[in-house]
Amino acid sequence: MALFNWQATRRRFLTGGSIAAALGGFCPPRLFADQKTEKGATHKTLSLYERLGVRTRINAKGTYTFLSGSLMPAEVSRAMEEAAHHYVWLPELHEAVGRKIAEMLGVEAAMVTSGAAAAIMLGTAACVAGSDPEKIQRLPDITGMKSEVIIQKTHRNAFDHAIRNAGVKLVVVETAEEMGNASSEKTAMMYFLNAAQNQGKIGLQEFIDIGKRHGVPTFNDAAADVPPKEHLSDYNKMRFDLVAFSGGKGLRGPQCAGLLLGRKDLIEAALLHNSPHEDTLGRPCKVGKEEICGMFAALEGSPARRHRESRFRGARCAYGPFRPGRGESCPPPLFSVGREGVRHDSAGVRQAA
Numbered sequence: 276m277a278l279f280n281w282q283a284t285r286r287r288f289l290t291g292g293s294i295a296a297a298l299g300g301f302c303p304p305r306l307f308a309d310q311k312t313e314k315g316a317t318h319k320t321l322s323l324y325e326r327l328g329v330r331t332r333i334n335a336k337g338t339y340t341f342l343s344g345s346l347m348p349a350e351v352s353r354a355m356e357e358a359a360h361h362y363v364w365l366p367e368l369h370e371a372v373g374r375k376i377a378e379m380l381g382v383e384a385a386m387v388t389s390g391a392a393a394a395i396m397l398g399t400a401a402c403v404a405g406s407d408p409e410k411i412q413r414l415p416d417i418t419g420m421k422s423e424v425i426i427q428k429t430h431r432n433a434f435d436h437a438i439r440n441a442g443v444k445l446v447v448v449e450t451a452e453e454m455g456n457a458s459s460e461k462t463a464m465m466y467f468l469n470a471a472q473n474q475g476k477i478g479l480q481e482f483i484d485i486g487k488r489h490g491v492p493t494f495n496d497a498a499a500d501v502p503p504k505e506h507l508s509d510y511n512k513m514r515f516d517l518v519a520f521s522g523g524k525g526l527r528g529p530q531c532a533g534l535l536l537g538r539k540d541l542i543e544a545a546l547l548h549n550s551p552h553e554d555t556l557g558r559p560c561k562v563g564k565e566e567i568c569g570m571f572a573a574l575e576g577s578p579a580r581r582h583r584e585s586r587f588r589g590a591r592c593a594y595g596p597f598r599p600g601r602g603e604s605c606p607p608p609l610f611s612v613g614r615e616g617v618r619h620d621s622a623g624v625r626q627a628a
Contacts, residue, residue, distance in 0.1 A: 338499065338524035345527045347569070354572035355529065355565040363564055365551045372571045373542065376534070379574055382511045384542035386535050387522070387570045388549070391498035393560040394519035394535035395437035395466075399424065400556050401544035402464040402492045402517075403441050411548055414556040415442030421463035425454055425491075429475035430468035434496065438466060441556060450476050451485060458489040469497040469510070483514050492516040492541065498533075501525040507574075511536055522566075528573030529566040 324331050338345045369386060376385040388394040403420050404410035410420060424438050425446045435445065443463060448454045454465070454477060465486045472479055486493035495515040500506050502525050510518045515537065522532030535545055549557035 338521075340523075340530075344521075344523035344530040345525070347527055347529065347573070348576075350576070351528060351569045351572045355569040358564045358568035361564075365564065366546075368564055368567055369546060369549075372567050373546075375571060376574055377536075380508045380536065382508050382536045384537065384539040386542050386546055386549075387562055387567045388519075388533040388535050389531050389560040389562040389566070390523070390533040391496070391519045391521040392434055392437045392533075393549075393557065393562075394533045395434065395494070395496055396440045397545040397548050397557050397560065398494055398517045398519060398535055398537075398541065399438045399441040399443065399464055400548040401541045402494075403443060404544075404548070406540075406544040406547055408547075411552075411556075412554050414548070415440065417442040421461055423457075423459070423461045424463055425457050425465045427454075427467075427471075427475040427477055430466065430471050432468055432471075434498070435466065438464075448477075451481055454482075454485050455489070458485070458491055462489070462491045465491050465493045467493065467495045467515070469495050469500050479510075479513065486516070487514065492538070495519070499524050504574075507534070507536065517541055522570045522573065526570075526573050529569040532562060532566040532570040534570070 332342065334342050336342060373384065373386045376387070377383065386397075388397060400411075400414055402424075403417060403422075404414055422443055423446050424443050425448060426435060426438075428447050428449050431445075431447065438445065445466075446457045446462075448457050458465075465482065467479070467482050477485070483493050493515050495510045495518045497506060497510055497518055498521045501520060504526075507520060517535060517537035520526070520534040520536070522528035522534060523530035535542060545557075546552075548555050550559070550561035552558065
């Protein structure tokens, strides 16, 4: 038996064409990709990523930079669009937004950076060279300056390269006694990786207390530890001198933005190390008016989004789920250097005696 036993006639063709046209009205428009131009030619309507030949992904892992962070809500995109249509004096904008963010979060001072890694580098530079113009220009030449940063062995990670950018050496310790003994007139800062706070032998509060006892600024790298938004001020309230956050992860701000929060004198110094100031370590870490305003809008947020986020209490760290006080260890990050691969006796790093 023939698969198609149908004889074509003009009447049957016209009838069939009418049925096909009627059925076409019920089909989703996206099934018909070709559209007619004024000259009668057809072309396919392509998205931006299709024109670039870049495949979009379904993100079932988290807010990783390799997966382009997170997706910005409409109010952030609108703020960036509005900012793009005007000229401003960038130092004035930095100061104004920093002041508003500090008031919003209840911290002493704040600044928008080009990401959490930039916040780490700028914070380190501020602890090393302060606001001295001559020292700012010399970095990473730290001759005559404080030259060491103390870090726990279990807190070594791929992002501590941002600390070493300032020219300092990392002093690796394991116990509170070693940390105290390693503190000296050379110590510029003590670095704590918040994602690894349940790893190692020195907890949050003990770490802070040692820093205060020796008069050394303490830095908390809490890059991916929001939501909840309360974390943005929790660590400053615990008396960490500086805290860094990523802006393009759980905060859903611009992907190339971050926050540095903490002591006013150190934030003011970090601003001097940053773009738009020239001949500085942070000049390559330029953050534009669009990102600055977008970061501010992300923190303001809409009431509805703030309510949704306030119901999410299980924060995420850079390496996976994190629940303070339960003692879970964080799995290694995607596309990053495993801690086992870090040589603690390599150049630029020394072991505490």
